[in-house]
Each structure stands twice: as structure tokens, then as C-alpha cells.
Amino acid sequence: QQPVQSPQAVILREGEDAVINCSSSKALYSVHWYRQKHGEAPVFLMILLKGGEQKGHEKISASFNEKKQQSSLYLTASQLSYSGTYFCGTETGGNKLVFGAGTILRVKS
């Protein structure tokens, strides 16, 4: 079942912060976050694993609540380059990802 992302879209000014949420009804092994710019491939941001391990970019922060099967991606001091569509992919095992519908982020100058 597809995870639910919120909000669907958000507009920020440079320097503002944003939080993108991802919620699943299934017990998860990991949550993956990707950013996709128009016409380009998804780019890896972070993986959060059950048990607390994280892999990803130092400038990106995220959390994973294993009890609630929820993850949040924190974008601080946003830059124009942060614009794009953010997808969470949830995994119950075996590296099989189910992606959410995406959150469109637009950062304005």
C-alpha cells in the first residue's frame, strides 16, 4: 500500500524551513527519501533504517518513528536548489520500495 505524504505542495522563500511527512500503514524496515527535479532522475537523499541507523547527506536531516511508521524530512535554511518533488519510499524488506505520490517544493527568492 502506498505511503501517504503531506503536504502535497509547499512554497517557501529562501532561508525558510519546511517539514515533509511520510506515513505508512505497514511495519517498515526502512524509509528512503529522494528528490526529483523536472525531467530528471530521482536523486538519493537519505535512508532511515529500523533500529536507528541512517545513511545519507550530512546537510539533510530526517526522523523515523518506528512505532507509528512515520518519517519526516527536515529542510532548513532552504535554498533555490532545494526546489523539486520529494518522494518517500517505504520498504518492508528485500529492497522493494513503494513510493508516495510526492511533495512539490518550490523555493522562491
Added chain:
Amino acid sequence: EAGVAQSPRYKIIEKRQSVAFWCNPISGHATLYWYQQILGQGPKLLIQFQNNGVVDDSQLPKDRFSAERLKGVDSTLKIQPAKLEDSAVYLCASSLVSSGGGDEQFFGPGTRLTVL
């Protein structure tokens, strides 16, 4: 390190025609994935290979879609015959470790298919 390669980048066909997409994963990556991404939606997994074996193809419309990874390296995805609703971007991804989970997937640039 070279990334995931895909070709062609764009393809326009008439409905009922056939089409094939090619993917070459990052060297040494055991797992290869094909995703379908319809405009405005997240990628949807079609098939997952581990080396040259199929791990999951539960969402592959097998009456018209087929995929192979004969030597455990590059892969081909075929649609025959195509329908209008197959218009989408077909993304290929690969990952290094094939078992367990929590592995980063590296995506190729995709093939944008338009079915008229």
C-alpha cells in the same frame, strides 16, 4: 564511477506497436529495478532482478510487458503491444547489495515513452 545508463531517452510510438528499453546498471550492482513513473505520480516498481533472477514481478502486466537480464548485467524491458496508458517515464535503478534491505538505489535518467 559511471552511473546507470538507459536508452533511448525518448520514444514515440503508435498504440499496438512494440517497444524496448535498455538499461546498464552501475558496475558490480547485483540488483536491478525497473520502475514506471506516470506524470504526477511516484515511481512504481515493475520488476526487480537479483543478478539474472527475478525477485519480484508482482506488478508487471505480464500480458504485455516482459523483462530480462540474461547475464546478470544489463537488462531489457519490452512492451508488446503498447496501450495509451503505457505513456510514462520508465526508470531503471540499481543497488549494490541484493539481500536484506536498506540499500541505496541509484536511478538512471529514464526513457520517456509517448503512446499515440
